Amino acid sequence: MAHPGAESIRSDDAMKQQPAFEPVRPVRLYERIVDQVETAIASGELVPGQRLPSERELVVQFGTSRATVREALRVLESNGLVRSRPGDPNGPEILPFTSGGLRKQLHRLARTEELTLAQLLVSRMMLDATANRLAAVLRTDAELAGMEAAIDRMRDSVDLGFEAFSEADVAFHEAVAVASGNTMIQVSNAVVRDTVLSLVAGKLAHARNSKTLMRRSLEHHEQVLDAIRAGDGPAAARASTQSLYDYYAGYVSAAERRTLQALLDG
Amino acid sequence: MAHPGAESIRSDDAMKQQPAFEPVRPVRLYERIVDQVETAIASGELVPGQRLPSERELVVQFGTSRATVREALRVLESNGLVRSRPGDPNGPEILPFTSGGLRKQLHRLARTEELTLAQLLVSRMMLDATANRLAAVLRTDAELAGMEAAIDRMRDSVDLGFEAFSEADVAFHEAVAVASGNTMIQVSNAVVRDTVLSLVAGKLAHARNSKTLMRRSLEHHEQVLDAIRAGDGPAAARASTQSLYDYYAGYVSAAERRTLQALLDG
DNA sequence: TCCAGCCACCGGTCTGACCAGTGGACTTTT
DNA sequence: AAAAGTCCACTGGTCAGACCGGTGGCTGGA
Known part of the structure; x- marks a missing residue:
């Protein structure tokens, strides 16, 4: 069983009475900094x-020595907390918070764990459905216009080839994610989407019937947009889930397909 | 608008023709390592x-010099990829994946209000709903037994205090997440749950009517378990979402509560 | 065969040095 | 007086070499 992140703290064998000692890790100087x-x-x-x-x-x-200070700065820098620039007499800058670190870690999770395409698709359907549901309620007019623009680009791209179409597609989903107002969903969705695309890269582009696929996908997206425009969250969620299923279901096994289907009904 | 992590790449002013140059950041040696x-x-x-x-x-x-190598190792170490121990003749060890980094980043964002409690609750409801939906279909008998055991522990813990109850509660959700067969959901859920708990720490425990809360939560969980046992995914998802809403809705603003409600209906 | 002790090597830290670049202060020009 | 140009102290990036306490495989003795 691989259950990372589920560290158990207590050892379940005979602990006499008082102890409850914790393991002590040597603390390096740079860590204290x-x-x-x-x-x-x-x-x-x-x-x-x-x-x-x-x-x-x-x-x-x-x-401490400069080497130690620098090791600390490198760690802070890699965590996105500060940035050093050579020659800057003002010293290292404190950075505003970004979700870049979250993205990096999520990406590692998506890569490192043996995540199958089916698992990623489940995540994507979940994230997109929720994003749509929220966007239908929370979207501003400007955000709605952005979605419409993305769909227009998709429509124009059907004849321009898969590359352009996919780009507009991503823009639409990104717009929805932003409109959901949820950073976690937005970042997770972007990461998962990237990973999915990298896994099926080429397969979609070289599909015999790629133009048909694009047209059907476009229709689905228009349904989603209509639902969002109407403020009907559940309908938007349903349509987006169905859309993803139709688009990708062909690339997973029959058993996995049944898992995906569990997410389809209302 | 604060949508970190949404970096725009193209500048939208007049780009003549060919360029599409990208900004070049100096790459430090340790980064290449x-x-x-x-x-x-x-x-x-x-x-x-x-x-x-x-x-x-x-x-x-x-x-390169040792200082440079060491800076690289410190970064890798802080990202949870390797671990160095002084004196170990075998050298730094490659570590298995843990969710520690994810957890750290999430906590950091939550602390800086970049990620509000409401946003985390949305994520939790989403993750839990999907996990339940899948678990209802995929769970093995052993996993179901594990859930039942967790619920039994919850029932026994109502009179033992909030601490024990919460522990059993977590165990139940973890069992469901495992049964969903989706590592991504499992890890994300664990991390988000952890962060939520740290945000409301104490508030729940010291609630005047904590025993009532626990009893109601127990009822909800029993409904969820029944639905899973019956293989009714949507019902399990609905019950779990409602359960989380009832449990936590009191800690967010009215506007945020409306957002959460968007996730409630079927 | 097993154990105790040794020692080569490891990582953590420090000192001191050199370099290319930055940006504020200062000087010159307009 | 304002703008343009010059200079230089200081910055971060990298390197070399050194010392220390600790680890663990090896070795010799029980």
Whole structure:
């Protein structure tokens, strides 16, 4: 069984009485620096746009060597908290929060775990359905116009080839995700979509009947858009789920297809 | 509008013809090392449990100084990909995937209001609904028994206090997530659940009517289990969504509550 | 065969150095 | 006085070499 992320803490054998000791990990110096800076940022003591002292100044403040300070900065940088630029006399910059880190980790999850295409499709259907459901209720007029524009581009792209069509398709789904107002859904959906596309890359483009596929997909998307325009969340969700199923179901086994079908009905 | 993670690539002003230049960021040496190792891990060339050469050996292979190699290792380490232990003659170890990084990023976003409780609840309702829907169809008898055991523990815990109840509650949801057969949903759900709990920590436990809450939650969970046992996915999804709504809706604003309600109907 | 001790090697940290680039201060020009 | 150009202190990126405490495979003795 592979259940990552499900760490069990208590050992279930005989624990006498008092102990409950925790394993102690050696704490490296650079980790303490990272902790201090992270805490300062989390508490608002350091605010995006603000600058950290220069590395050499930090060396003095933390009382370590520059190598140690730099290791800490590299970690903070890779976590998207700060950015260093060579030559900048103002020192490293505190960055505003972005979902970039989330995206990176999700991407790793999607790549590292043995995620089958079917599993990814389930995720995609789930995310898209929810995004549509929310977008139908929450979308602004501007966002609706953006979706309409994307669909227009899809319509124009049917004769331009799969590449352009797919791009407009992605733009539509992205617009819906944004309109859902949910960062988690938006980021997850983007990651999963990317991964799915990379898995079926080529297959769709070289399908014999690709123009037919595109036309049918376009119809489905128009249904979705209509439902969103009408504010009918459940209908939008239903249509989008059906659309994804029709588009991709051919690429999974019969058994997996049955799993996908479980998500279809209302 | 705050939609981080939605980077626009094309500038929409007059681009003459050919260019389409991309901004070039200076690539530090340590980043290239990180890339190489990440790629090797992603491609399966490096497998969890396997060891990296020692730092001094990497210095030779990459043709850089030890400081540079170490910065790369610190980044990889902070991303949960490898672990170095001083004195270990086998070198840094390639780690199996964990959800720790995901959890960290989610917590960070939640702390900075980039991800509100309402948004997390939407995600949770979505994930749980889908997990239940799938579990109703895919669950094995053993998995069903596990769910029943968890519910029994919940029932026994009503009088034992919130802590124990919550633990059994988590166990039930985890069992459902496992039964869904979808790693993505399982991990995401665990992480989101964890974050939600940390946000409402204490509030639930100290609620005046906590025993009433627990009893109602128990009823909801029994409904969910019944639906799963009956193989009725949609009903299980509906019941679980309603359960989460009832449990948490009191902690979000009226406007946000309306968003959550959009997920309730069939 | 098994155990204790050794020692080569590991990672963590430090010191000190060099380089190309940045951007504010300063000077010159308009 | 404002704008343009120049300069240079200081920055981050990288390197070389060193020391330390600790680890674990190897080896020799019981």
